[in-house]
Amino acid sequence: MSKKSGFGKLALGVAIGGALGVLFAPKSGKETRKALKEKTEELLDKVKELDAKEVKEEIEKKVSDIIDEIKDLDKEKALKIAKKKAADLKSKADDLVAYAKKKATPVVEEAAEAVRQKAVDVTKGVLAKLENK
Numbered sequence: 644m645s646k647k648s649g650f651g652k653l654a655l656g657v658a659i660g661g662a663l664g665v666l667f668a669p670k671s672g673k674e675t676r677k678a679l680k681e682k683t684e685e686l687l688d689k690v691k692e693l694d695a696k697e698v699k700e701e702i703e704k705k706v707s708d709i710i711d712e713i714k715d716l717d718k719e720k721a722l723k724i725a726k727k728k729a730a731d732l733k734s735k736a737d738d739l740v741a742y743a744k745k746k747a748t749p750v751v752e753e754a755a756e757a758v759r760q761k762a763v764d765v766t767k768g769v770l771a772k773l774e775n776k
Contacts, residue, residue: 676713683709722773729766736762 687706691699736759743755 680710680713683713718773722770725766725770725773729770732762732766733759 683706687703691703736755740752740755740759743752747755
């Protein structure tokens, strides 16, 4: 049994490494999710061939969980998260500018305002890209 468990761990490690490679590859989100889903389904097929019932069930559960998470990676969810992060970033940049106006020199105030404007521009760009895809 230990040889089979060792093989299962090796197969799982190879599959997870492959899946992470696919996830971080420079492809579109749709292509990446599709490739990752295919890899996880391949892993699931290989796992079904294992004899060790407990290992098989645990790996199937983990793969199923990963597939569920992939399904949740959609544009709307990413856009919602990005909008919240953009609002948080703007709020912190506004706080920086207000503090600089109150406590610092005009030069620091100008620099803080430049940081705030750049943060707004960057978040607008990110949101525009997410909304267009």
